Amino acid sequence: MAHLNPQIEKLLALQACEQKVRHLEQLLQAIPIDVKRLQDTIEAEEKTLADAKARLRKMEVSRKDLDNRVGVAQEQILRYKNQQLQVKKNEEYQALIHEIEGLEKEILDWEEEEIGLMLEIDSETENYKKQEASLASSTELIKRKIAVLENRRADLKNRLADAALRLQSADRDIDPAYLRAYRPMAARMKLPVVVGLKMQKCLGCHLRVSNEIMEKARKGVALTTCHNCGRLVYFAS
Numbered sequence: 001m002a003h004l005n006p007q008i009e010k011l012l013a014l015q016a017c018e019q020k021v022r023h024l025e026q027l028l029q030a031i032p033i034d035v036k037r038l039q040d041t042i043e044a045e046e047k048t049l050a051d052a053k054a055r056l057r058k059m060e061v062s063r064k065d066l067d068n069r070v071g072v073a074q075e076q077i078l079r080y081k082n083q084q085l086q087v088k089k090n091e092e093y094q095a096l097i098h099e100i101e102g103l104e105k106e107i108l109d110w111e112e113e114e115i116g117l118m119l120e121i122d123s124e125t126e127n128y129k130k131q132e133a134s135l136a137s138s139t140e141l142i143k144r145k146i147a148v149l150e151n152r153r154a155d156l157k158n159r160l161a162d163a164a165l166r167l168q169s170a171d172r173d174i175d176p177a178y179l180r181a182y183r184p185m186a187a188r189m190k191l192p193v194v195v196g197l198k199m200q201k202c203l204g205c206h207l208r209v210s211n212e213i214m215e216k217a218r219k220g221v222a223l224t225t226c227h228n229c230g231r232l233v234y235f236a237s
């Protein structure tokens with residue numbers, strides 16, 4: 001007949017409290033990381049959008065510049081045409097025709113360039129608007145996700161406070177010798193450090209324990225540890 005050592009029973013309750021506290025702490029630590037990741041997503045999208053806007057502005061400046069050049073050239077042509085009315089010599093007249101033709105050719109080139117640029121601006125503007133709309137909806141979604149995480153954080157904090165409070169009194173009535181064995185191990189190892197022996201195997205390290213240890217655990221009267229890993233053991237089956 002196997003007995004569960006009452007001290008082990010209390011230790012298991014203490015360990016369960018401690019596991020709960022650690023688990024809640026881990027969940028809490030993950031939240032700011034998740035929030036930051038979501039915020040980074042928004043920032044990256046905002047940057048893409050700002051870059052697109054800057055590109056558009058630059059194209060618009062180039063377009064205006066071409067427009068100005070055409071305007072200046074057209075005024076120059078008018079001036080040449082006025083001069084044509086005043087010159088007497090044929091060669092002077094011919095020279096002005098040459099200048100005018102040169103400018104007209106340049107105007108055609110600039111206008112062509114401007115039309116190309118305008119088409120590009122149109123399609124870029126369309127893309128920009130799509131990106132802007134998509135950013136607005138994803139920002140909305142991400143803000144909702146962040147709000148959910150913030151609620152979760154508040155909830156976890158409350159639960160952690162409760163669990164930590166329970167943990168404070170969970171070592172009441174435990175034999176100090178058992179606590180002295182449990183505490184250092186719990187501090188440096190992943191829980192559980194109080195584990196069952198099943199089919200003569202330690203459920204902590206999964207290695208076989210001696211018949212002696214098995215027998216000691218089965219009696220359940222003395223502090224028993226696994227000779228492989230040092231965990232506190234009790235008879236499970």
Ligand SMILES: [Zn+2]
Nearest residue numbers: 202205226229
């Ligand atoms: Zn072990």
